[in-house]
């Protein structure tokens with residue numbers, strides 16, 4: 132479904148993404164892990180058109196998307212959330228979800244119906260008239276997910292949607308991701324530091340360190356890989372309690 136080939140991005144002297152390649156198959160929940168500053172978000176930004184790559188290409192359903200603008204890529208069916216949740220603070224929950232729904236629907240009424248479907252699915256309906264800025268972090272993360280879902284993606288990139296959530300909220304978010312994947316048929320690629328969630332959800336995992344892919348495989352394969360344990364998992368994995 133998505134083929135990333137030899138992608139690289141430099142910021143001045145720093146190579147944030149260094150010749151990274153991987154493939155995501157339709158129907159997968161795919162994980163990207165690695166230490167802070169490894170280049171994971173930059174990789175997302177290169178795929179979704181928020182940054183322009185120095186080298187390499189990305190194909191989505193065999194179509195070259197490298198060089199396309201974020202809204203063009205979104206229109207093709209790639210959705211994303213942002214790690215720093217960026218709801219329009221002064222707008223209500225409903226208005227924020229509509230921002231995602233409007234470009235994908237022919238009429239306001241259709242967009243509104245889709246926005247309400249998504250809010251219902253995520254349990255946001257009771258908060259629809261609240262200003263986004265007044266929501267606690269757990270609901271802000273859900274709103275971010277709702278806005279992305281309202282674009283009706285077939286491939287959804289999730290950038291640390293578990294970050295800042297309490298254990299109950301993490302469980303709920305895991306169930307939601309599984310539901311979106313199994314019941315709605317959305318292929319998912321997630322950056323995540325909560326290893327228990329990565330191990331439970333992801334069929335295939337890529338490990339990034341200092342911009343480079345250092346490992347790829349199933350949860351069992353990467354969590355038993357000495358290079359991955361040394362680069363990333365040591366303390367983190369024990370901390371996640373997995």
Ligand SMILES: Nc1ncnc2c1ncn2[C@@H]1O[C@H](COP(=O)(O)OP(=O)(O)OP(=O)(O)O)[C@@H](O)[C@H]1O
Pocket residue numbers: 142145147165166167168169170171172173174214
């Ligand atoms: N716009 C930018 N200009 C300059 N440097 C940047 C820019 N964006 C990211 N970087 C640098 O690139 C490197 C990779 O950052 P990135 O945010 O992709 O890492 P990450 O793996 O997502 O980290 P985290 O897990 O902390 O979110 C870091 O050293 C970061 O400081």
